[in-house]
Amino acid sequence: xxxxxxxxxxxxxxxxxxxxxxxxxxxxxxxxxxxxxxxxxxxxxxxxxxxxxxxxxxxxxxxxxxxxxxxxxxxxxxxxxxxxxxxxxxxxxxxxxxxxxxxxxxxxxxxxxxxxxxxxxxxxxxxxxxxxxxxxxxxxxxxxxxxxxxxxxxxxxxx
Amino acid sequence: xxxxxxxxxxxxxxxxxxxxxxxxxxxxxxxxxxxxxxxxxxxxxxxxxxxxxxxxxxxxxxxxxxxxxxxxxxxxxxxxxxxxxxxxxxxxxxxxxxxxxxxxxxxxxxxxxxxxxxxxxxxxxxxxxxxxxxxxxxxxxxxxxxxxxxxxxxxxxxxxxxxxxxxxxxxxxxxxxxxxxxxxxxxxxxxxxxxxxxxxxxxxxxxxxxxxxxxxxxxxxxxxxxxxxxxxxxxxxxxxxxxxxxxxxxxxxxxxxxxxxxxxxxxxxxxxxxxxxxxxxxxxxxxxxxxxxxxxxxxxxxxxxxxxxxxxxxxxxxxxxxxxxxxxxxxxxxxxxxxxxxxxxxxxxxxxxxxxxxxxxxxxxxxxxxxxxxxxxxxxxxxxxxxxxxxxxxxxxxxxxxxxxxxxxxxxxxxxxxxxxxxxxxxxxxxxxxxxxxxxxxxxxxxxxxxxxxxxxxxxxxxxxxxxxxxxxxxxxxxxxxxxxxxxxxxxxxxxxxxxxxxxxxxxxxxxxxxxxxxxx
Numbered sequence: 001x002x003x004x005x006x007x008x009x010x011x012x013x014x015x016x017x018x019x020x021x022x023x024x025x026x027x028x029x030x031x032x033x034x035x036x037x038x039x040x041x042x043x044x045x046x047x048x049x050x051x052x053x054x055x056x057x058x059x060x061x062x063x064x065x066x067x068x069x070x071x072x073x074x075x076x077x078x079x080x081x082x083x084x085x086x087x088x089x090x091x092x093x094x095x096x097x098x099x100x101x102x103x104x105x106x107x108x109x110x111x112x113x114x115x116x117x118x119x120x121x122x123x124x125x126x127x128x129x130x131x132x133x134x135x136x137x138x139x140x141x142x143x144x145x146x147x148x149x150x151x152x153x154x155x156x157x158x159x
Numbered sequence: 160x161x162x163x164x165x166x167x168x169x170x171x172x173x174x175x176x177x178x179x180x181x182x183x184x185x186x187x188x189x190x191x192x193x194x195x196x197x198x199x200x201x202x203x204x205x206x207x208x209x210x211x212x213x214x215x216x217x218x219x220x221x222x223x224x225x226x227x228x229x230x231x232x233x234x235x236x237x238x239x240x241x242x243x244x245x246x247x248x249x250x251x252x253x254x255x256x257x258x259x260x261x262x263x264x265x266x267x268x269x270x271x272x273x274x275x276x277x278x279x280x281x282x283x284x285x286x287x288x289x290x291x292x293x294x295x296x297x298x299x300x301x302x303x304x305x306x307x308x309x310x311x312x313x314x315x316x317x318x319x320x321x322x323x324x325x326x327x328x329x330x331x332x333x334x335x336x337x338x339x340x341x342x343x344x345x346x347x348x349x350x351x352x353x354x355x356x357x358x359x360x361x362x363x364x365x366x367x368x369x370x371x372x373x374x375x376x377x378x379x380x381x382x383x384x385x386x387x388x389x390x391x392x393x394x395x396x397x398x399x400x401x402x403x404x405x406x407x408x409x410x411x412x413x414x415x416x417x418x419x420x421x422x423x424x425x426x427x428x429x430x431x432x433x434x435x436x437x438x439x440x441x442x443x444x445x446x447x448x449x450x451x452x453x454x455x456x457x458x459x460x461x462x463x464x465x466x467x468x469x470x471x472x473x474x475x476x477x478x479x480x481x482x483x484x485x486x487x488x489x490x491x492x493x494x495x496x497x498x499x500x501x502x503x504x505x506x507x508x509x510x511x512x513x514x515x516x517x518x519x520x521x522x523x524x525x526x527x528x529x530x531x532x533x534x535x536x537x538x539x540x541x542x543x544x545x546x547x548x549x550x551x552x553x554x555x556x557x558x559x560x561x562x563x564x565x566x567x568x569x570x571x572x573x574x575x576x577x578x579x580x581x582x583x584x585x586x587x588x589x590x591x592x593x594x595x596x597x598x599x600x601x602x603x604x605x606x607x608x609x610x611x612x613x614x615x616x617x618x619x620x621x622x623x624x625x626x627x628x629x630x631x632x633x634x635x636x637x638x639x640x641x642x643x644x645x646x647x648x649x650x651x652x653x654x655x656x657x658x659x660x661x662x663x664x665x666x667x668x669x670x671x672x673x674x675x676x677x678x679x680x
Contacts, residue, residue, distance in 0.1 A: 149179040
């Protein structure tokens, strides 16, 4: 896919900022051994409230959820930043964000203990980031700016 | 060959390298950010947690096995039925109702699941006594539901109904008595039970009058029965953590403790429903009156007995005692030097004699502190329990949060260096977690200030009344003189303190505790 300089820099920047966000969130959780999503999940709302609360109340499930969440965030962020397996990273990131969204959907009539940082109706920043990842997936740039370029080059040479 | 080699050399050009590794500086910046973050965290936790080891409740002691303990229950009204549930007995029709609701509502599904998972305490309900026929019948049907079944399911043996508590206490078919009567009957039943060598679990408050407080203490000590007063707050984990933090001087010198009751609905103000089947034929009114002044039959007085001094101990005995007992287990307060109370009937002008607003100040000059109780039955503003000290204040509920005081001496240096933020929570404890956290992230700070309502042990919701009964039963089975946490001495302190407040309210003067002669003056 051919990109103009503007398009390329816009897409790469978007990939970097999302990668940054994921990586930092993940690493902070990994560095804090007592971190757990338990309280957040206990505060769930919407259609899947029960599922998330079940997770929160089940200690062995929570161990898995916490580990996968923290490492998932860090690895997805890392992949987007360095530009390796970025399409897989984008898809996994979308799945993770979908979970966050479904646990706290900003639907009218649902109130959460943890206050929202803005006013939302159905669409919130989690959903916006989710769709931004869809853009990353649809317009991959890692073969131009990112480590995927090494393989891309090699493949081109072999062809 | 050589051509291929050339290609390989050219394969990754300088341009490729730059584009391929473009994110390295970004990663560097992020790494620096993470380094700053972890340094901050390290500084924070090393500053707060150094040398402090809060003791965290380490699960439950095992249930002592042995023969089933045979229970007689006096009073199978609201509280009596609740205690039966905590023992594992629920009316079969109630179970059917829960199952029906559980089909549509997940809350009830979890509720019934939790009930079925509640540990079997190995008790048999063998005797029931209630002055209202309908309650007694309901008690029998509940007591025989050994297998937690619905109406169609298998039942155990029906407990025997006794017409009077004296007959029940004399029965050879019971080992222990649970008392869930109105306040004015607690001591008469407890004394009767103890004199027959039956162990006693008595609902709070211990006593209705000052005199009988001394009597019951003597009888319990003389007979050596296992006695537990129904302050299930003894099982609240956060109180145990609070005690250990205060013991380790985390909050500094305590000068003021504020505890409160805030309710704002008829049920909370003791205006309970009157059963249409209640009348002079279905209620043994004379037995209900017992030691109380005579009054002609009144269904209102029967069901809403908490509203009259004739049967009740008012806010002081009914609700302040929970707060007092919580603080007494945390700080070993004991009986105060003096008490001063005021209040009135300001909202529920329904003929009641007990106040619906009550404020009481208890002085502890030897401890240099005041215990303040403030209650209203017509506002739900939750004020919680606050222990105020020079270095920090501690807010207590199911959860515990310690807030740093701006002018603290102990933490002065850390505050000046900007390592600790005054007015913000520095410790929090949420039941079910295995540790006390130093608070760092915004989420933690937020939740710490709120407090979640879930009480968990090993990931399961557990009823504190169940745990309190379990402790009592374990002491009975130990049979070696071990008394439960809310024993007769603790109960005595609870009752005398509450009476000092009540007398002060009645007489409009300060009351004092004469420690040497053990009397209220």
